[in-house]
Every structure is written in structure tokens, then in C-alpha cells.
Amino acid sequence: MLSRQWKALTITLFSAFSLAHGATFNNERSSADSLVVSKERTIEEQLVRQQVISYAKRFQGINYKYAGRSPKGFDCSGFTHYVMNHFNVDVSPSSRTQAGEGKKIDLGKVRPGDLIFFRRPKSRYIFHVAMVVSNDQKAVHIIHSTSRGVVIDNLNESKYWKPKAYIARDVLSGSDFKLQDMVEPPVEAPLEAHPMPDLHLTMLACFI
Numbered sequence: 001m002l003s004r005q006w007k008a009l010t011i012t013l014f015s016a017f018s019l020a021h022g023a024t025f026n027n028e029r030s031s032a033d034s035l036v037v038s039k040e041r042t043i044e045e046q047l048v049r050q051q052v053i054s055y056a057k058r059f060q061g062i063n064y065k066y067a068g069r070s071p072k073g074f075d076c077s078g079f080t081h082y083v084m085n086h087f088n089v090d091v092s093p094s095s096r097t098q099a100g101e102g103k104k105i106d107l108g109k110v111r112p113g114d115l116i117f118f119r120r121p122k123s124r125y126i127f128h129v130a131m132v133v134s135n136d137q138k139a140v141h142i143i144h145s146t147s148r149g150v151v152i153d154n155l156n157e158s159k160y161w162k163p164k165a166y167i168a169r170d171v172l173s174g175s176d177f178k179l180q181d182m183v184e185p186p187v188e189a190p191l192e193a194h195p196m197p198d199l200h201l202t203m204l205a206c207f208i
Helices: 002-057 075-085 197-207
Strands: 104-107 115-121 126-135 139-148 150-154 165-170
Touching: 002 075, 002 126, 002 139, 075 126, 075 197
Parallel strands: none
Antiparallel strands: 104 165, 115 126, 115 165, 126 139, 139 150
16 A cells, blocks of 8 residues: 555656656747847847948938928938838837837937937927937937938037937837848949940841
């Protein structure tokens, strides 16, 4: 009778150990999977930030247009809205609304694709937004639509924009951004740019 009790106890302990070990294994596997997903997300975010800046640079020189939201003409927030929308990042076309979207970050820690908002001294209203191109701690380059059109400026060297820089927002990290195929189709040169050699003309003459 005693041996049966020990046998039952042994089976119970073994079953409990197996369940606990299985749960631990599942938890470890779940943690490992989460880590892989997190790393993939980080890599994708770095890539999309590069894509965002490359795409934004395509519009350098486009004229400023009040309330403009297309390559026919941009205002400041229309520009950031248009670029972000291309990557499935949903931001408002209003700079004041954009200033409350995403996550607030330190102005000294901005990354490519982050947005910087500006307000005039003694004013509580946001009047301008720019997109960060690069930040190497010595210079923060921004791309924005101004009265000069879409241009890139060094914020640190701008006597006009630097004193007005107010807050920065990261609208990419928590979004449903999508990587895009940024490869553009080759532009075919006009026919006259490729004169046909005399040899080819001679060969063609043979078939006439």
C-alpha cells in the first residue's frame, strides 16, 4: 500500500515538474520571439527613417503655397503631412495639431524623420514645423517648406529659426509605418541622344 502511495506521489511530482518546465520553455520561447520582433521593428524603423528623408529631399525647390498639400505647392505642415502619408504615417495637415501627435522628445536627441515645431517669443502658438534630416550633435539639419520653398537649413546656424525651436515629436516610432519601394524607373533618354552608328545603318540597309 505504501509503495502505491509513493508511486502516485512520484507521478504527481513528475507531472508537476513537466508542466512547470513546459511553461518555462514556452515563456522563454515567447520572450525570444518578442525580442526578434522588436529587433526587426527597430531595423525597419531605421530604414523607413532613411526612406522618409530621401523622399522628402525629392521636393527641394517646390514653391511655398498657403495650405498647399501637394507637389504643386506646400505649406510647412502640408509638406510634412504629405511625406509622412506616403509611408502610412498618419499626421494632421495642421502644424498645431501635429505638435500634439506622436511622442515628445528632447530637442537634442532628434533623429531623421522627427518633427521640430516653432513658435515666436512670448507666443504660445505653433506657427511652423520642420522635419529633421540629420543630427550629429554639432549640427541639426532640417528640411521644411518656407517662403523660399522647400529647403534644407542648418538649425544651429540659423539666427531666425534656432531661437524659435520649441518642441520635437517622434511620429514614426509608434505608427503603422510601411517601408516603400524607393527604386525609381530609369528615365529613357531621347532618341537623338543616342545617334545610331554608321555600321548599324549599313546593316539595316542590307535588310531594305
